[in-house]
Amino acid sequence: MLLVAALALGACGSDDEGSGGSGSGSSGESASKEPIKVGSLFSVTGPPAVVGEKMRKGLELAIDEINAEGGVAGRKLELVFYDPAADTNKAIDQTRRLISRDKVDVVVGGGSQSGIALAMQPLLARAGILFMATEGAREIVQPVEERKTTFKATFNDTVVLQRMAEYLSEQGVKSLGFLPDTSGFGESAKAELEKVAPEAGLKVSTQSFDPTATDLTPQLTKLRRGKPGAYVAWTTTPAGTTFLKNARRLGIDGPLGLGIGSADPAFYEQAGAAGKGALLAAGKLPVYDLLPDDDPAKEVITKFVEAYQDKYGEPANIFASQAYDGMKLVAKALEATGGDTDAEKLAEALESLDTYRGVNGEFNYTAEDHSGLGTSDVAIAAWDGKRFVPADGAGE
């Protein structure tokens, strides 16, 4: 019965439950073989191409694994993919196409850019399609009362900043010089840190910089007057490297750190000697193999990293894991509803799932929190000159 209802709902897209609720079940047998259509948008070309490509691969890996195990509730997953190339207008057209022409059942992936995910969200909500975003911005799922059928499989910058503030505070740091860039990524972190730092007993002074800056000496010079105990820069660009070099050159010898936008060894390698010992606040993926064996994250991440390496012959990264987790979570929810793709039922299923151990951490969706990840999944790592190593002991 449920399967028939699900199929009818899937086919009718935004129609209400009535249309499929009274299915006779005569076509139940063949209907159960119909695949569940997963719509997805990632920018595999355009500026976020590197991110988008990894996300698509992560998503495809998840779908392959699920289908290899027989699919969800007896139905295979079928991917319908478009590349918006970082163009929000294009993404809106493609989202409409997913809804009305392809009649997808769920959507995983919001174009690899928060702006695109934000634009897709109302369209999918209105069409009654569950949306699992793999982009970062908090606003994709907040305020949650207006985003009942929208979830995301990524860290809120809030929890990353929170963990970092706690860590520094544990290290005896009382005041922090914070350097966010002036992009949306940096601006959001700036606003969030102002909220979470006082709880950790950290005094923050902030100096912003342009994402393409080649010299952060003025910002550091200004911050240095307040003698902060540590400095952290928040950006996705190579300015993170410049920050490390400039700070050490100025003779700053306290802890230096970068945020989740800099979780790439290249940023640290290129800083040379200045990169050594610098901190990274991000997920556990960069240090997964050094986690203690009793850390439940270790097994999950190892499995993912190896499967990804096998399939694509290249190392996985955090972006691939976000899409992978997103798909697995949706599959769990579909399993729980017995294949019913009604967005509200899936949302309820996600909110009532037992803690799900994904690559990025433990997802605990609730009616109030559609991000799911908490501070315990954030690892503070340090660059030892060759690789990231856990800086916060157990990695918990």
Added chain:
Amino acid sequence: MTDLLQLTFSGLTTGAAYALVALAFAIVFRGTRAINFAQGEYVMVAGVSAGALHAWLDLPLAVVVAVVIVVGALCGVLTELVCVRFVRRDDPHTVTLATIGLGVAIKAVALILTDRKAYTLPGFSGDTTLHLGGAAVDAQALWNCLLVVLAAGGLAVFLRAVPLGVALRASADDAEMAAASGFSRRAAAAWSFGIAGALAAAAGAGLAAVSPVNYDFGTLLGLKGFAAAMLGGLGSMPGAVVGGFAIGLLEAWFSGYVSSAYADIVAFAVLLVVLFSRPTGIFAAVRVERV
């Protein structure tokens, strides 16, 4: 006091790059009356290729710098080919517009080829920090200032003492006359773009040694270099150098004493003030033409 000195050195470091870019704007403007808005992208191409050459082939630094200066010059000649010859209308406005398009294209190609990766070079004299009057200075900052001096001095000699340079100057003064004497406008344009490319490449190599660079960092730099060229007086060589360092210093002081988040408006505020009050810039080298 130490802070002021520190900020001043910071301003000179970025100012050196603006000065080289402004010089490149000047030389193209003199040779073609066009403004080459692809200029910033040359800096990016040079910076990225310098870093990539160093990373992949492990060539000595001097060779890398020499190679990218040649690459930059080729970029310049290519620009002339695309924007002047293929467009087939060598009026300066068309050429200027064509360079904007070319700049976008160069950036897109760089994005694809580099996969968004950033590249960097070691400092020309290693990772050396000098302590001057209580301020910590990257030795590379001095190298970059030296590059400006060498470039400006070299250009001055070239334009006065070398026959080709004299011909370029003649063409800038009166293209018809120069063409009648055997130095065509096309030749002048090709040489101007080529030299501009080489200058931008020097800036790119110098910058890559200060900070890692990726496909994205040329555009804003080009616009700031343009503001510097306008401040000094478009077409003036001394003006370009003064304008470049002035913008660099103003930016650094503004971020150090006022607001770092809005430091980027400095260059453009200066540009607006110049355009409103003294459109010919400080060193009015060029006759104002109503267009």
